[in-house]
Amino acid sequence: MKDLKGTFLFAQSGGPTSVINASCCGALMEALKNPNVTQVLGAEYGVKGILEERFFDIRKEDSYELELLKYTPSSILGSCRYKLKDFSVDEEDYLKILNVFKKYDIRFFLYNGGNDSMDTCNKISKYFEYKGYNCNVIGVPKTIDNDLYGTDHCPGYGSASKFIATSLMEIYQDVHVYDQGRIVFVEIMGRNAGWLACSAMIPEIKGFGPDLLYLPEQPFDLDKFFSDVIDVSKKKNGKVIAVISEGVKDKGGNYISESLSNCKSDSFGHTQLGGICEVLASIASTKYNLKVRPIKLSLLQRCSAHIASLTDINEAYNAGKYACKYAIEGYTDKMVVFERDKNSKEYRINYVLSDLSLAANNEKTVPLEWIKDDNKGMKQEFFDYVLPLINGKSEYPTEDGLPRYARLKKVLYKL
DSSP states (O other): OTTOOEEEEEEEOSSOOSSHHHHHHHHHHHHHTOTTEEEEEEETTHHHHHHTTOEEEGGGSOHHHHHGGGGOOSOTTOOOOOOOOOTTTOOHHHHHHHHHHHHTTEEEEEEEESHHHHHHHHHHHHHHHHHTOOOEEEEEEOOTTOOBTTSSSOTTHHHHHHHHHHHHHHHHHHHTSSSSOOEEEEEEOOSSOOHHHHHTTGGGGGTOOOSEEEOTTSOOOHHHHHHHHHHHHHHTTTOEEEEEETTOBOTTSOBHHHHHSOOOBOTTSOBOOOOHHHHHHHHHHHHHOOOEEEEEOTTHHHHOGGGOBHHHHHHHHHHHHHHHHHHHHTOOSEEEEEEEOTTOSSOOEEEEEEEHHHHTTOBOOOOGGGBOGGGOOBOHHHHHHHGGGGOSBOOOOEETTEEOOOOOOOOBOOO
């Protein structure tokens, strides 16, 4: 809807990243200076904050603190994993959201998140259209998993890749420090897409890469895995680094971690993965008499802002900035996506729009043609794709030798 005037609302959802607040910064700074925006609010804890009418008054924040959001990890406004049912099944939450939007005259709404968040964003947008309420709804992409459909890559992925690649280089140095062998299993996040695990292979171009790589895109065979490990161990004097995505599956599509251990499900019905390397290390010890050190990078993959890619920070900021611009220009039911300029000799990204429905719950996986045979790693196409994304060093401010993060007042807005 063009020529709308009213309140601008920004909210964050799903798992955080080291640069998600850069998107928040870009959106809020753009909204604060636009004459069509009468008020700028941030919802606490995503859609749950909307339902509970918990909004922060962004105009009460210091501009310097807002600028520091570019270097502050995690979700500054608070996140959630709240699933909205289809409004054809249960309209209660939607009616509450609509009444809240009317009450606060919210005409521009940006939701920052991954697959499930884009599903929520799409549902709200479609409901407003159904009810005839004029509000421009734009999704802002975010996920270290890099699995959002329709975009070249996702904000957060470049920084997570840089952290993983650097960590693997450091692990390599440690594994090779002794004359005797050491076997290490490294577990990387990634439910159905192996983008993060692939980034563990980046050190290969510097001569410090892992020996084996196992991705969700290819069936995982337990016996073949240990055969691979033993074979490398014999060839390399007992030194082995194997990288395993937490989402590896057997040929029947079942998660290996689910079959080997008890896994719970989250509110969206997704199996809560993790711990596969510990289980594999235990099997290695009891069945094959191998001493293995399991390493789980866990939350560090998504919160290590100290090593964030400058490219990632800038692109995340621009994702929020352009989402705000597009919303105010009259676009709705869209998500900002990154389009790599194939006509440019240098790496360049265009910020364009895609239908929210395409991103909602659709996953982009690693192209099979980029993966080497026999779990040996990645082909050149992957390195051409990923290297520009990890480029540039973040010059974050410090205080007493530690990172200086944003300190928002978080004043609740009252009508």
